[in-house]
Amino acid sequence: xxxxxxxxxxxxxxxxxxDQIADDRDIADAYxxxxxxxxxxxxxVLTKPQYVEEAVASLQLLSGRTHRVLTGLCLITxxxxxxxxIVDTRVRxxxxxxxxxxxxxxxxxxxxxxxxxxxQGLAGxxxxxxxxxxxxxxxxxxxxxxxxxxxxxxxxHFEWARAADLEPE
Numbered sequence: 001x002x003x004x005x006x007x008x009x010x011x012x013x014x015x016x017x018x019d020q021i022a023d024d025r026d027i028a029d030a031y032x033x034x035x036x037x038x039x040x041x042x043x044x045v046l047t048k049p050q051y052v053e054e055a056v057a058s059l060q061l062l063s064g065r066t067h068r069v070l071t072g073l074c075l076i077t078x079x080x081x082x083x084x085x086i087v088d089t090r091v092r093x094x095x096x097x098x099x100x101x102x103x104x105x106x107x108x109x110x111x112x113x114x115x116x117x118x119x120q121g122l123a124g125x126x127x128x129x130x131x132x133x134x135x136x137x138x139x140x141x142x143x144x145x146x147x148x149x150x151x152x153x154x155x156x157h158f159e160w161a162r163a164a165d166l167e168p169e
Contacts, residue, residue: 005038005072006036006037006038006070006071006072006086007072007074007084007086008072009036009072010034010035010036010071010072010073010074010084011034011072011074011082011084013034013035013036013074014032014033014034014074014075014076014082015074015076017032017034017076018032018076018080029078030078031075031076031077031078031149031152031154032074032075032076033073033074033075033145033148033149034073034074035071035072035073035074035140036071036072037069037070037071037072037114037136037139038069038070038114039067039068039069039070039114039115040067040068040070041061041062041065041067041068044061046058046061046062046067046114046115046116047114048112048113048114048116049110049111049116052105054116055105055110055111055116056101056102056105058110058115058116058117059096059101059104059105059110059116059117060096060101062093062096062115062116062117062126063093063094063095063096063101064093064094064095064096065092065093066090066091066092066093066129067090067091067092067093067115068088068089068090068091069088069089069090069091069114069115069132069136069137070086070087070088070089071086071087071136071140071141072084072085072086073085073086073087073141073144073145073148075148075149075152077152077153081152083148083151083152085144085148087132087133087136087141087144088132089130089131089132089133089134089136089137089141090129090130090131090132091119091127091129091130091137092127092128092129092130093126093127093128094126094127094128096126100126104117104122104123104126107122109121109122109123110123118138119134119137119138120138
């Protein structure tokens with residue numbers, strides 16, 4: 001799968017959010033960040049399973065294979081500049097036994113997760129290799145998001161320092 005669909009969806013979400021805040025004086029000049037993520041194996045896109053059977057099928061498909069996690073990012077600046085980026089991470093799972101799949105599904109950790117797993121949880125033990133952004137697989141590619149907003153003038157690092165000054169020692 002190529003990343004164009006996630007880029008289009010992220011842009012559509014960003015533009016919709018910008019349009020919703022355009023008439024609100026308090027936030028009309030805000031930065032808008034939108035994202036959309038898919039998990040794919042070959043040409044097949046895996047959704048968030050709703051039922052146990054779908055979760056089992058997703059894990060069986062991922063077992064012993066490499067899959068991609070693609071996130072489209074869209075940043076719209078206060079002066080209406082639009083920046084997009086696609087983050088592509090490749091993840092290889094070890095071969096999963098039937099009992100591993102059954103135990104993972106029983107944990108219910110797969111619920112609401114694209115591809116039917118949460119890498120930051122129990123499914124982290126399934127990963128043999130990861131090439132790209134770990135945080136992309138968790139949910140939002142933080143390195144890439146931070147780089148985008150810093151490049152457009154948002155004072156991310158200043159806010160970090162300011163937050164540290166506010167903490168009691």
